[in-house]
Amino acid sequence: MPRVRVPSLTLSDQAVTFRKEGHRLIVFSGAVVRLGPIRTARLDLLPLRVEHAEEMAAVLSDPALHTFVGGSPSTPDALRTRYARLVAGSPDPAVSWCNWVLRARDDGRLAGTVQATVDGPGRDRAEIAWVVGTPWQGRGLASEAARGLVARLREEGVRTVVAHVHPGHHASAAVARAAGLAPTAEIQDGEVRWRLGPEQPR
Secondary structure (H helix, E strand, O other): OOOOOOOOOOOOOOOOEEEOOOOOEEEOOOEEEEOOOOEOOOOEEEEHHHHHHHHHHHOOOHHHHOOOOOOOOHHHHHHHHHHHHHHHHHHHHHHHHHEEEEEOOOOOOEEEEEEEEEEOOOOOOEEEEEHHHHHHHOOHHHHHHHHHHHHHHOOOOOOOEEEEOOOOOOHHHHHHHHOOOOOEEEEOOEEEEEOOOOOOOO
């Protein structure tokens, strides 16, 4: 599970938020980051809501999920507070926080999350992260969700996608590779930067 860092930017673009066909859209200078659902072969990626906190607290309750990123499992109340902040959006109009929960269609249960922090002069860069609860691991769901997320970001004009993965987290590295990212020589806070650039195929 990689961590997403929210950059501090001073770009002057302003964001306009509105709703269309039940989906929240964020429009930045003509570029749109859609927060609507994403459908993959086995998953529905649903825009994050505060109401997801109760179920997600159980999904993410295994302390082993924090082996590489630190911290400990959150309580439902703590997740509600965090999700309310994420749903409200970044206080920086130059940054868009996009978050989804993963719902497995075979049993209808939530299984994890994916997220993207979109920024850059033309809203053309995103840093992504993912986590799948322990009971759902080993089925390729994280890779499937990450591929779906990257495809959506590319559709929205994002040209560069990055993720930061602990060098010892081989499962997460496999997810990054499955999503089309490749490791770079850059290290940040002990984690390897993986990157999918405009010249790389999806």
